[in-house]
Amino acid sequence: MRRDLFRILLNCLLVFMPPLLLLGGVYVAIDPFRVLRDYDVYYPEPPVLQPTINKGMISVANFERGFPEHNYNAFIMGSSVSIAYPVSGWARHLPPGARPFHFDSAMESVHSLRLKLEYLERMGADISNVLLVIPPQWFEFADSEAPPFVDPPAIDTSRGKVAYHWLFVKGFYNREFFKAYVMARLMGRAVSVGTVNAIDPQRVHINPLTNEETSPVLEDSIRYHAREFYRLRDLDASRGHPHRLEPRADAASIADLEAIVRLLHRHNTDYRVVMAPVLSGAMPAESDLEVLRNAFGDRFYDFTVTMRYKTLVDTNYYDGIHYRYPVALEIMDSVYSPRPVIK
Amino acid sequence: MTFNSIAFVVFFAVFFFLYWCCRGRYSTRVQNILLMGGSMLFYAWYDWRFLGLIYLAIVCTFVTAILAEKGCRRLFTAVNIAINLAVLVAFKYFNFFGENLGRLFHLLGMQLDMVTVEVLLPVGISFYTFQCIGYSVDVCRRKVRAERDFVDFAVFVSYFPQLVAGPIERASQLLPRIKNARVFDYAGIVGGMRQALWGMLKKVVVADACAPHVEKAFSWVDGAPPSMAWALLGTLLFSVQIYCDFSGYCDMARGVSRCLGIDLTQNFRYPYFSRNVKDFWNRWNISLMAWFREYVYFPLGGSRRGLARTCANVMVVFALSGLWHGANWNFVLWGLYWGVVMVVFRLARSFRGADAAPRHRSAAIVSTCALAVAGWCMFRCSSLSQTLVMLRLLLPGLAVLSVAAWLALVVASRLVRTALYHRWRLVLLCTGLVFIALVAVLFPVPVAHGLLFGYIALVFVVEWRQRYLDYCLASMPSHRLLRLLCYWGMVVLLLVNYMEDVPFIYFKF
Numbered sequence: 110m111r112r113d114l115f116r117i118l119l120n121c122l123l124v125f126m127p128p129l130l131l132l133g134g135v136y137v138a139i140d141p142f143r144v145l146r147d148y149d150v151y152y153p154e155p156p157v158l159q160p161t162i163n164k165g166m167i168s169v170a171n172f173e174r175g176f177p178e179h180n181y182n183a184f185i186m187g188s189s190v191s192i193a194y195p196v197s198g199w200a201r202h203l204p205p206g207a208r209p210f211h212f213d214s215a216m217e218s219v220h221s222l223r224l225k226l227e228y229l230e231r232m233g234a235d236i237s238n239v240l241l242v243i244p245p246q247w248f249e250f251a252d253s254e255a256p257p258f259v260d261p262p263a264i265d266t267s268r269g270k271v272a273y274h275w276l277f278v279k280g281f282y283n284r285e286f287f288k289a290y291v292m293a294r295l296m297g298r299a300v301s302v303g304t305v306n307a308i309d310p311q312r313v314h315i316n317p318l319t320n321e322e323t324s325p326v327l328e329d330s331i332r333y334h335a336r337e338f339y340r341l342r343d344l345d346a347s348r349g350h351p352h353r354l355e356p357r358a359d360a361a362s363i364a365d366l367e368a369i370v371r372l373l374h375r376h377n378t379d380y381r382v383v384m385a386p387v388l389s390g391a392m393p394a395e396s397d398l399e400v401l402r403n404a405f406g407d408r409f410y411d412f413t414v415t416m417r418y419k420t421l422v423d424t425n426y427y428d429g430i431h432y433r434y435p436v437a438l439e440i441m442d443s444v445y446s447p448r449p450v451i452k
Numbered sequence: 453m454t455f456n457s458i459a460f461v462v463f464f465a466v467f468f469f470l471y472w473c474c475r476g477r478y479s480t481r482v483q484n485i486l487l488m489g490g491s492m493l494f495y496a497w498y499d500w501r502f503l504g505l506i507y508l509a510i511v512c513t514f515v516t517a518i519l520a521e522k523g524c525r526r527l528f529t530a531v532n533i534a535i536n537l538a539v540l541v542a543f544k545y546f547n548f549f550g551e552n553l554g555r556l557f558h559l560l561g562m563q564l565d566m567v568t569v570e571v572l573l574p575v576g577i578s579f580y581t582f583q584c585i586g587y588s589v590d591v592c593r594r595k596v597r598a599e600r601d602f603v604d605f606a607v608f609v610s611y612f613p614q615l616v617a618g619p620i621e622r623a624s625q626l627l628p629r630i631k632n633a634r635v636f637d638y639a640g641i642v643g644g645m646r647q648a649l650w651g652m653l654k655k656v657v658v659a660d661a662c663a664p665h666v667e668k669a670f671s672w673v674d675g676a677p678p679s680m681a682w683a684l685l686g687t688l689l690f691s692v693q694i695y696c697d698f699s700g701y702c703d704m705a706r707g708v709s710r711c712l713g714i715d716l717t718q719n720f721r722y723p724y725f726s727r728n729v730k731d732f733w734n735r736w737n738i739s740l741m742a743w744f745r746e747y748v749y750f751p752l753g754g755s756r757r758g759l760a761r762t763c764a765n766v767m768v769v770f771a772l773s774g775l776w777h778g779a780n781w782n783f784v785l786w787g788l789y790w791g792v793v794m795v796v797f798r799l800a801r802s803f804r805g806a807d808a809a810p811r812h813r814s815a816a817i818v819s820t821c822a823l824a825v826a827g828w829c830m831f832r833c834s835s836l837s838q839t840l841v842m843l844r845l846l847l848p849g850l851a852v853l854s855v856a857a858w859l860a861l862v863v864a865s866r867l868v869r870t871a872l873y874h875r876w877r878l879v880l881l882c883t884g885l886v887f888i889a890l891v892a893v894l895f896p897v898p899v900a901h902g903l904l905f906g907y908i909a910l911v912f913v914v915e916w917r918q919r920y921l922d923y924c925l926a927s928m929p930s931h932r933l934l935r936l937l938c939y940w941g942m943v944v945l946l947l948v949n950y951m952e953d954v955p956f957i958y959f960k961f
Contacts, residue, residue, distance in 0.1 A: 110472065110636045113636060114469065114472055114473075117638070117642070123936070124939045127940055128940050132944070132947055282948050284951060287948050
């Protein structure tokens with residue numbers, strides 16, 4: 110019987126190991142999400158077909174590469190809406206000697222922001238200045254395990270490296286994603302997967318020094334072919350009447366906010382928290398606003414009402430949620446002026 | 453812990469080696485204690501709070517059966533049935549009965565304020581309750597002796613391969629297998645693994661892939677209903693989904709159990725290849741229908757008290773089987789629908805003669821499938837109004853599709869038969885492969901989106917070819933390399949289609 114048991118074990122290995130090794134080998138060779146190796150450039154030029162890369166992971170990689178030399182001490186943080194805030198534009202408002210870094214990640218939740226600040230503290234960074242850019246739906250963002258959003262283990266220490274990479278392997282061999290990936294590779298054209306991911310040639314440039322994300326192609330399209338650009342994106346469909354969202358701030362979010370504020374006070378950080386209007390007209394619930402005001406006090410700037418007029422001009426936005434740098438520059442001028450112009 | 457989870461694979465790998473490492477005089481005893489512990493862990497993985505509930509059923513049934521054997525058989529059996537049914541009703545039907553009682557009183561002009569309680573349905577409660585009741589009645593009828601060994605009895609009720617979604621085992625069949633010493637049978641274990649692999653393939657590759665499309669077709673409630681084509685496609689895919697999901701589970705359960713040296717009852721025998729509705733119910737959820745036949749239909753008089761009484765009994769059995777599936781009028785409607793279909797079939801057969809075989813085999817199979825598909829539409833809908841709308845959309849398309857499917861089957865079977873007669877098997881295979889390759893190259897996008905239909909075709913073609921065997925993959929290519937290629941192909945399909953922990957449909961029943 111012992112021999113037969115051993116035979117069964119061997120047969121199981123023979124049946125299961127080759128496919129597992131094959132699929133594992135394919136994943137390692139392709140590294141579709143660019144998480145297995147260090148890359149100097151995450152979005153190569155000319156652009157190649159690839160899925161959305163985890164921005165949080167890119168931010169950490171660029172930070173760890175540049176921190177020993179540049180000793181960053183000023184950080185723009187927040188979700189993808191923060192890409193509108195140019196580091197050079199912000200630097201004008203910072204004291205001399207500030208070395209800004211754009212430390213953003215996709216769909217950054219309250220908890221994720223807390224983890225990120227704790228990471229900076231662990232790394233021994235001097236957190237002198239922070240500009241936190243939040244969308245009206247901030248409290249709706251939950252910690253995600255999807256490849257574009259999951260926090261890297263350097264930030265989320267509760268998740269080990271194996272578990273982290275396992276999420277990406279699972280994400281790659283997800284039925285819908287894998288099918289789309291194979292189709293995109295075979296046909297050489299972009300394919301969308303659900304609502305949160307796409308496999309397309311992303312024309313994005315990330316400055317490895319400041320981690321600033323720009324898209325010259327996108328900017329040129331808006332500059333020279335704005336009407337066509339917005340027609341294709343169907344911006345009008347994103348527009349809506351101003352409305353308050355359902356209250357979402359729970360005890361866990363409030364605890365995270367308190368921890369964030371404690372950490373910022375510990376570092377004597379000069380911080381500003383800004384929220385701009387979105388095309389859908391969504392605004393946080395009054396109770397959620399109260400939570401933010403209680404946490405950040407007069408350092409919280411809510412422009413969702415006062416800058417509503419910005420939504421009337423298409424070219425202020427890329428899409429329904431992401432506004433462009435003119436709006437961001439105006440917000441920065443406002444919050445960093447001795448007496449805020451619009452608040 | 454579901455069979456399609458990584459946790460189960462790890463659990464079973466460890467359990468399997470521990471189980472077969474038991475040797476010596478007390479090996480069966482130790483194996484049964486292991487089975488009891490493993491089953492407890494398996495069930496607690498879902499929700500440990502319900503462990504008390506299943507052990508309440510076990511202890512209650514165990515004690516009352518022993519007492520019934522000593523005297524007052526009917527009394528103790530009735531007490532046990534009442535306790536088991538009370539638990540089932542409390543957890544599964546309380547709100548349903550309460551709401552409908554309230555409505556009835558409202559119709560009569562009276563006000564009845566029933567309390568509705570948010571109750572979590574314990575996994576597999578309908579299955580183990582029925583198994584306990586069946587055992588109790590068998591003891592009462594003196595068909596089996598009351599079990600005196602608590603561990604063996606606990607294993608009989610909570611045996612993890614069949615605990616959460618059946619098959620519902622009879623004590624006369626499963627208890628002796630639990631009590632007898634197990635023999636390590638290499639071929640049997642390999643067969644069990646093959647069966648489990650095939651079940652997993654059906655669940656992961658087909659059933660789980662159908663789920664989002666089905667959801668899309670049925671998720672509307674008050675909004676705009678889907679188009680006729682979507683209603684038809686959604687219902688057809690649900691028919692495939694529920695079959696691959698449930699029969700996939702049963703294959704995995706039987707396969708896993710076979711690896712432990714215990715054979716379970718066959719619960720599915722390729723039901724979509726049935727030639728009439730009676731045949732369909734002899735092949736679909738066999739153990740449940742056998743339970744209803746034994747403990748409801750026969751006590752009601754079965755078919756011995758005239759045609760009218762027989763028809764009434766059939767209606768009762770199917771209505772109850774509908775209600776067993778869930779506390780919703782849709783399930784009752786589905787049961788009544790099948791009751792009517794069975795009664796009509798019985799009447800037609802009494803006029804035509806019981807032994808009259810269908811003249812066109814393919815037409816018989818297609819029409820039986822069409823009736824099953826219409827039934828699944830009622831089963832899947834979430835309200836009566838939705839059912840009516842969906843049926844109105846579905847039935848014309850289903851009628852046209854049935855005729856088209858019948859014609860296609862006739863033509864295809866003629867072609868295949870001719871090819872086989874002339875020994876063109878290889879030519880046929882090559883032509884098919886070249887055709888598929890050409891279509892894939894010419895139309896890559898539709899082919900990629902239509903992969904699901906390819907998987908469905910693969911499953912049904914393999915099942916059709918192996919329909920006379922006890923389980924699929926009982927016969928594999930004799931050449932070792934070919935066999936290995938088949939396994940590798942299946943494992944790759946499983947891995948690239950795997951979605952973590954998608955629950956089985958029958959877990960909620």
